[in-house]
Amino acid sequence: MAFGEVIWQFDFLDFHKNQKVLLQPVGVFYTVGVSLTNAHVILHGSQVSTYFNCPPPSLEEYFHGTAEEAWVAREQGYQVDFTGVIPGVMVEMEDLEVGEEMD
Structure with missing residues (x-):
């Protein structure tokens, strides 16, 4: 681009x-x-x-990332939602409780 x-x-x-x-x-x-x-x-x-x-990449991969990328990011400790990695947000998953909001 x-x-x-x-x-x-x-x-x-x-x-x-x-x-x-x-x-x-x-x-x-x-x-x-x-x-x-x-x-x-x-x-x-x-x-x-x-x-x-x-x-x-396909449009789906570009706009949403792949499921594999999301799982790898999650395993590396990044906060992940259904669209993939949230850019710029690094949160250790074990530091969050279920339902707890990030700062």
Whole structure:
């Protein structure tokens, strides 16, 4: 994923006058733009993946991760939910009680 491609796909993200940092969720807009651009590359391919003969993951794997990845992450002590690993959250599973919320 190239930053220029995200801007090319979603012109709205490059229009600085429309990005009101304290009034709009600008980070969410860009995150969604990156996710949708990656989905576009998964569906339509890219020159890089073709050149290196490296097929992209399926949409399901990209958006949800695989069950195997979730189990491996859980065994390594990461907090896991049905969509896979929660990015940036490292919690030792034995430190949590059933029904207890994380800080």
